[in-house]
Amino acid sequence: MATIGETTGQLSLRDPDVRLMARVREDDPSAFQELVEKYHHRLINVLCHLVGNQEEAEDLAQEVFLRVYRSRKKYRARAKFSTWLFTIANNLALNSLRQRKRKPVVPLNVRDSGPLGPRPAEQLVRDPDYHPGGRLAREELADVIQRALDTLNERQRLAVLLNKFEEMNYAEIAKVMNLSTKAIKSLLSRARMNLRAALKDYIFMDGEIVPDVPEGQD
Amino acid sequence: MKPQPLNEKERENLIAYLDGELTGKAARQVEAKLATDPSVRREAESLRKAWELLDYLPKVQASAEFTTKTMDRLAVQKSAATKSWLRWKPWVWAGGWAAAMLFLSFVGYSSMVRFLTPPNANPPQLVQETKPLELHALDVSDDIDFLHRLANPDDMELFLKDNRM
Numbered sequence: 318m319a320t321i322g323e324t325t326g327q328l329s330l331r332d333p334d335v336r337l338m339a340r341v342r343e344d345d346p347s348a349f350q351e352l353v354e355k356y357h358h359r360l361i362n363v364l365c366h367l368v369g370n371q372e373e374a375e376d377l378a379q380e381v382f383l384r385v386y387r388s389r390k391k392y393r394a395r396a397k398f399s400t401w402l403f404t405i406a407n408n409l410a411l412n413s414l415r416q417r418k419r420k421p422v423v424p425l426n427v428r429d430s431g432p433l434g435p436r437p438a439e440q441l442v443r444d445p446d447y448h449p450g451g452r453l454a455r456e457e458l459a460d461v462i463q464r465a466l467d468t469l470n471e472r473q474r475l476a477v478l479l480n481k482f483e484e485m486n487y488a489e490i491a492k493v494m495n496l497s498t499k500a501i502k503s504l505l506s507r508a509r510m511n512l513r514a515a516l517k518d519y520i521f522m523d524g525e526i527v528p529d530v531p532e533g534q535d
Numbered sequence: 536m537k538p539q540p541l542n543e544k545e546r547e548n549l550i551a552y553l554d555g556e557l558t559g560k561a562a563r564q565v566e567a568k569l570a571t572d573p574s575v576r577r578e579a580e581s582l583r584k585a586w587e588l589l590d591y592l593p594k595v596q597a598s599a600e601f602t603t604k605t606m607d608r609l610a611v612q613k614s615a616a617t618k619s620w621l622r623w624k625p626w627v628w629a630g631g632w633a634a635a636m637l638f639l640s641f642v643g644y645s646s647m648v649r650f651l652t653p654p655n656a657n658p659p660q661l662v663q664e665t666k667p668l669e670l671h672a673l674d675v676s677d678d679i680d681f682l683h684r685l686a687n688p689d690d691m692e693l694f695l696k697d698n699r700m
Contacts, residue, residue, distance in 0.1 A: 345610075346606075349606075353601075357601050357602060361596070365595040372546060374595070375601060377602070383609060410690060458588075486556065502551050505550065505551075506551070507556070509550050513581055519588060
């Protein structure tokens with residue numbers, strides 16, 4: 318986390334992405350490609366869990382990178398590059414979710430659509446390391462956890478994803494979400510209470526039951 | 536003494552402590568609660584385990600052609616921006632030339648007017664100098680006939696009258 322008064326020079330010494338972004342500012346296309354390659358998986362992972370759709374997540378991620386490029390001349394290294402990147406992603410994703418609420422779309426199940434109807438069995442390539450029991454259990458669990466994550470509101474979900482997957486501290490999340498550190502502390506507390514309530518049946522407590530505590534509010 | 540359930544602020548502090556975000560006195564208070572209260576320990580454990588379950592979420596990978604697609608889209612945007620500039624370029628030049636010509640015409644006209652007009656052609660300062668005198672005379676006399684008589688050197692009656700007084 319960049320401290321107040323930290324100069325661009327000091328930051329670029331610590332954050333190689335700031336140096337990379339300085340090259341992007343000088344219109345170096347290879348530096349921009351390097352940034353895209355470095356961050357695209359991380360960005361799409363967070364966006365996909367946030368919006369719940371890989372295609373939409375990729376479109377949003379593409380728009381995030383294009384905005385980074387368009388804003389390159391205005392970029393001033395006041396924080397880590399990743400904080401700036403996820404700030405842009407946060408704005409775009411929340412706008413997209415708000416628009417979706419105004420114009421709800423019904424997702425079409427790909428397997429049941431198209432001229433061939435359900436997808437032919439030969440197209441479902443089987444994983445060579447396929448173990449029916451273990452894999453199914455893991456997939457089911459992942460599904461349950463995704464649903465638990467979906468019970469959180471958008472802000473709680475984003476804070477959880479940034480904390481868990483991006484390992485951002487409260488101050489960094491506050492910067493990305495344009496909130497105070499105190500607000501993030503409270504937001505994450507409520508999010509984790511809600512998550513625990515949603516995952517209660519899947520928490521193994523060595524024979525003890527999960528404490529029955531009130532859920533966090535929105 | 537029966538342990539009290541955590542209030543909202545204590546729970547926030549407990550979670551911040553689990554996230555490594557709590558220091559100083561607040562951290563020591565949480566540590567003391569954890570050491571003395573089994574229900575707080577259970578709560579911390581369940582929160583930690585719920586958090587660990589998130590590790591089972593699949594890591595979503597970008598499609599293989601993501602970088603290429605992004606770079607292509609960037610190239611399209613750059614070319615559109617260049618085309619747009621090329622479309623506007625002649626108009627910008629024409630506008631610039633027109634503005635420059637207008638400015639030069641104005642400068643030329645002003646110089647010509649200044650050069651051709653003789654000095655003292657219009658001396659407004661004389662009018663300004665005489666006006667206060669006339670006004671002053673009117674203020675004193677309060678009578679226009681008196682002024683006319685004063686202007687006439689043959690009108691001796693005016694002075695005679697004064698002498699008589």
